Amino acid sequence: MSSNKHVLSWAAVLVAIPVGCAASLVTLAFRGLIELINQLLFNSGDEITQAMRVWPWYVWPLIVGGGGLIAGWFLRFAVDIEKRETVNTDYLEVINARLDAVPGKTSLFRALSSIASIGSGASIGKEGPMVQLSALCGSLLGRCISASLALRNSDVVAMAAAAGLASVYHAPLASAIFVAEIAFGISALQRLIPLIIAAATAVMTMWSLGFRSALYPLAEVNFTMDPSSLTLTVLIALLAGPTGWLLLALIARSKKLFSHIRALPLRLGLGGVAVGILAIATTDILGNGYEIIVQLMAGHYLLPGILLLLVLKMAATALSVGSNAVGGLFTPSLLIGALLGVALATVARQLGLPIENPLIYAAIGMAAVLAAVSQAPLMAMLMVLEMTLNSSLLFPVMIATVLATMVVYQLHAASTYPVVGRHLNRADAKFDFDNSVISQLIIPGAALQPHESVGQALAVSSLKRERFVYVINDRQQFLGVVSIHDISRKILDQEITLESPVLTVMDDNFPCVYQNQSVREGWEAFARVTLERLPVLSNPQDRLFLGALTKTSLIQKAKEFL
Incomplete structure (x- = not known):
């Protein structure tokens, strides 16, 4: 009898529903804190890219740098606890190692660090701390219910993580597959059922609270299946692989440079100053990039501005992540992919290719770069489809994610999630075992x-x-x-x-x-x-x-x- 047979039990299905509700509320609370900080700092409810402009340009590096200092101060406490107690905070590691619980104190300190970085404009995504806090919430619920229902705490954590990610991006299936692909390994498909229920419940909760529309406005635009469009899709995918590899390489290089600075507050502060200096060229590099993707899809950018923003966003993200700012890479990767897709489509149109609407290639680029960075192609494919509610993108997005992932595999790039590398190593070892003589x-x-x-x-x-x-x-x-x-x-x-x-x-x-x-x-x-x-x-x-x-x-x- 399988040791994880309980994953498919009715108990797991029923537990997934309250876990999904709780995770969605946690993400809303985190989002509310960020909005409150924006009100206090900028007296504005606008996105950081617009709100920052209430201050003169020479103050921007100080704001982002100050946020980095505060973030580093909080992060130092989390790191000290992790070293002293030899605990692993990352919810993905908790799920993968089947640990008893998500550490509470370190998760909260890392969340506070992330709030300071995100609230001051660091170029990182919000999804990382949101999902971590959702996982912590799931872990606390799991401690109460798992003993009586024969559920492992790590299974409840996985449900909460999928629900938290679904709350952020309104993409339940992609979120469930992300947790299965990254933490469990895609072979553990039996675990998907409670994850999907938790993620879907989270999105239903968001809908009932008024958050119902697609994240990115591409539902009315259709992808035309013709040789030119397919050729451009393949080109985007082939370039998205090296782009994702370059972003990861820049982050690795940035981490190596910042590692010479031992004091976390100083490290995150300097990272914030560097991002603030880049923001002098354009504030569009600040934050996670959601609002910029929406503007890009609305056609508000010309080719020179797109190319400049592509370069600066990659640099800003590398600086923020490299300085140890706590956050995610999802939305920055989506923005980089959207910029890449629209830039290539615009160039193709100027060269005379019959490209009807270059803006739809933003979604294809988003999926391709996200797949390259995360090395979770199924998740990237489904997430973009769910975020745009555009079924015509299914075939090009499938091509783009698979090709981009294959390219980045060939470049031997490490995923942004280390557990992926371990899954791949085990898969390679299993293949070698089955095929050796x-x-x-x-x-x-x-x-x-x-x-x-x-x-x-x-x-x-x-x-x-x-x-x-x-x-x-x-x-x-x-x-x-x-x-x-x-x-x-x-x-x-x-x-x-x-x-x-x-x-x-x-x-x-x-x-x-x-x-x-x-x-x-x-x-x-x-x-x-x-x-x-x-x-x-x-x-x-x-x-x-x-x-x-x-x-x-x-x-x-x-x-x-x-």
């Missing part, structure tokens, strides 16, 4: 001729420390084995002497494996016996003795994915 694991085995004495067999066994000695003929063909225990017993019973030939005690019906069999077949052969070694032969016809296969070598190979 026994000949790659052969070790030498002790063998004697049939006329040699049992005394020699005892000597060889003592030297090689093996329970069985193999018997072969002059042509190296395998004949059978002799058991050291049988030899000892028969000598004590005076049935044989030390000079007796091994042929007299040979077992000619001993199990064996063949060199061209798969490693998995070797594993199955060991499952049928209690032996530590099996003889390896050339093939069933010739039966040439080649050596031995050990159970230890198979276990070492299997532990890479188990």
Whole structure:
């Protein structure tokens, strides 16, 4: 019986509903705090890109930098607790490792750090801390209900994480698949049912509270399926892979540079100052980029402005994330993808290609870059479809996400989520295990001729420390084995002497494996016996003795994915 059979129980389904409601309320509370900070700092309910303009330009670096200082101060407390108590705060790690709970204090400190960064204009997404707090809420609920309903706390955390992400982007299916792809590994499809229910409940709660419209206004625009459109879609996908790889590389480089600054408040403060300086060129780089995507889809940007914003947004995001600002990469990745898609579509149109509406390629670029950065193509595909409510995008988005992910795989880029790398490594190890052959694991085995004495067999066994000695003929063909225990017993019973030939005690019906069999077949052969070694032969016809296969070598190979 599967240890996770309870995931498909009615209890899990029923628990998913209140978890989804609670997660949506948590995300609304977080959003309200950000809006309150905007009112206090800028006396405005506008997005940060507009609100920042109430202050003169030379104050912008101080505002973003000051927010970074405060964010670093809070983050330092979280990091100190994590080091002292050796806990892992990230909800994805909690789900993946099947831990008991999401740490409360560190989650709250990281959320406060994120509020300071986001409220002051750091170029990061809001979804990271929102989902983390939703997961914390799910963990607290799980502690109350999981014992009586036989649910693991990590399963409730997964439901809450999917619901929190769905509340942010109004994309329940994509959110459920994201958690399944990133935290569980896509093979764990059985876990999707409660995740989908939790995510869908969260979106229904958002709808009932008045948040019902599509996030991005592309529902009325249709993608025309023709050679030009498909060619442009493929081009966007092929360039989105390197773009995502470049963004991750810039973030890695930024983290390395900022790591020389040990004080977290100073580190996040300097990162904020740097982003503020970039904002002098355009405040559109501030915040997560949601409002800019909407304006881009409305056609408010010309090509030079799009290209400038693409470069500056990547730099600002690398600086914010690299300085350890707590937040997500979803919406910044979506904005970078939208800019890339519209820029390429605009250039294609200027070159004379029959592109009807360049703005629809914003959605294709969004999906492609998000897939490249997260390396979760199913999630990226479904999220863009759900956020735009445009079913005509299904086929181009499928192409874009898959191609972009393949490109970034070829570039050997690490996902923004480290757990993805571990899933991929396990998948690679599993594939290698299933497709390797026994000949790659052969070790030498002790063998004697049939006329040699049992005394020699005892000597060889003592030297090689093996329970069985193999018997072969002059042509190296395998004949059978002799058991050291049988030899000892028969000598004590005076049935044989030390000079007796091994042929007299040979077992000619001993199990064996063949060199061209798969490693998995070797594993199955060991499952049928209690032996530590099996003889390896050339093939069933010739039966040439080649050596031995050990159970230890198979276990070492299997532990890479188990």
